[in-house]
Amino acid sequence: MNKFLKIAIVMMVASCGGGASQPPRNLDNACLLVREKPQYYSAMKRTESRWGIPVHVQMATIHQESRFVGNAKTPHRYVLGVIPVGRQSSAYGYSQALDSTWDDYRKDVGRYGAKRNRIQDATDFMGWYMDGSTRRLGIAKTDARNQYLAYHEGRSGYANGSHNSKGWLMAVADKVAARAEMYRGQLASCRR
Numbered sequence: 297m298n299k300f301l302k303i304a305i306v307m308m309v310a311s312c313g314g315g316a317s318q319p320p321r322n323l324d325n326a327c328l329l330v331r332e333k334p335q336y337y338s339a340m341k342r343t344e345s346r347w348g349i350p351v352h353v354q355m356a357t358i359h360q361e362s363r364f365v366g367n368a369k370t371p372h373r374y375v376l377g378v379i380p381v382g383r384q385s386s387a388y389g390y391s392q393a394l395d396s397t398w399d400d401y402r403k404d405v406g407r408y409g410a411k412r413n414r415i416q417d418a419t420d421f422m423g424w425y426m427d428g429s430t431r432r433l434g435i436a437k438t439d440a441r442n443q444y445l446a447y448h449e450g451r452s453g454y455a456n457g458s459h460n461s462k463g464w465l466m467a468v469a470d471k472v473a474a475r476a477e478m479y480r481g482q483l484a485s486c487r488r
Contacts, residue, residue, distance in 0.1 A: 370392075
């Protein structure tokens with residue numbers, strides 16, 4: 297095989313990968329995000345229809361959890377500051393779902409082929425989880441702050457008030473709520 301053909305094959309294969317999993321360029325403008333990644337918006341609208349969780353709440357939570365990086369993982373833990381000993385948790389993907397919670401979701405909804413790095417599955421998971429938080433904890437589906445706290449701490453942790461002693465987490469939840477409100481306003485204006 298000649299050198300030119302090898303280079304052409306490598307370039308063709310390289311051009312096929314990565315594009316769909318790249319995060320949107322502008323995470324502060326919901327209209328641009330939707331324009332750049334219409335498949336994200338479609339997935340979130342399906343989740344909103346199925347589970348009742350508004351698009352802006354999903355967007356703000358995904359922004360906080362993964363910055364829309366489909367293969368996001370938690371940082372490594374280190375012994376003596378230099379020896380890696382694994383990840384901080386099993387959280388993975390757009391929604392940063394833990395292995396055990398993801399398995400519960402797949403069993404509960406019968407979606408055994410669902411993947412955390414696929415936006416359609418990640419948003420459906422988020423809708424399923426937040427709908428459960430509404431049913432079990434009484435959190436409004438539009439309440440981005442408390443939905444995020446229950447999402448982060450788990451429903452039992454939220455019910456026990458584990459978040460109340462974590463000032464840093466309360467500040468993050470406030471940021472999620474502010475971002476959700478920003479996205480809500482932007483989405484309303486860009487639909488016109």
